[in-house]
Amino acid sequence: MKNQLIGFLFCFWIALSQPFYFHSGEREEKCIIEDIPSETLVIGSYMVQKWDMHEQTFLESAPGLGMYVTITTPTEEVLLSKLYGPQGRFSFTSHISGEHSICLQSNSTRLISFGGSKLRIHLDIRVGEHLIDEVIAQAKDKVNEANFRVEHLIEQIHHISKEQNYQRQREEYFRLTSEQTNSNILWWAFVQTLILILVGIWQIKCLKDFFIAKKLV
Incomplete structure (x- = not known):
């Protein structure tokens, strides 16, 4: 049958x-x-x-x-x-x-x-006639996959580059902040020293005036 x-x-x-x-x-x-x-x-x-x-x-x-x-x-x-x-x-x-x-x-x-x-x-x-088309399609798929991977790598590189730039900006900001802080500390130390000197001079003057008033000098 x-x-x-x-x-x-x-x-x-x-x-x-x-x-x-x-x-x-x-x-x-x-x-x-x-x-x-x-x-x-x-x-x-x-x-x-x-x-x-x-x-x-x-x-x-x-x-x-x-x-x-x-x-x-x-x-x-x-x-x-x-x-x-x-x-x-x-x-x-x-x-x-x-x-x-x-x-x-x-x-x-x-x-x-x-x-x-x-x-x-x-x-x-x-x-038979679609054998080449099948191979080409597979090759195109592989090329598309390779392109996707390359684009993904490029995107990752851009992301890493942006991250590095951001880290550089943070480092620059931290450096400027540190320098500003150190500068402020230096000026504050200078002001403290100046205040101590002025206080010392004022105390000496006060003691001198006290001794003169008491006729100890």
């Missing part, structure tokens, strides 16, 4: 470079085959629309419906097997050359797929 499904979708194999869509039952697995060189990046994206019996059209989305994506190598090795949502993006890198199977199946819990319960799956697969 799976081989028949693969054969059914094999006609889409040539058109994989462009987005396309196909119909599938809710419990039906659909696969495509892609001949991929070794060490090649493959990026796929899909969107699922569910048929509405009342509106007789496909809904814009299929909320609550997930899709199992399974990637199998020519040697039947499973590269990827993961459950995504109604819209998703997957990627893998081929390790060997050959025909790889890309299969999608919904996680619907219905045991029987009725005629009206069909899905429209939009699929876009890019092989």
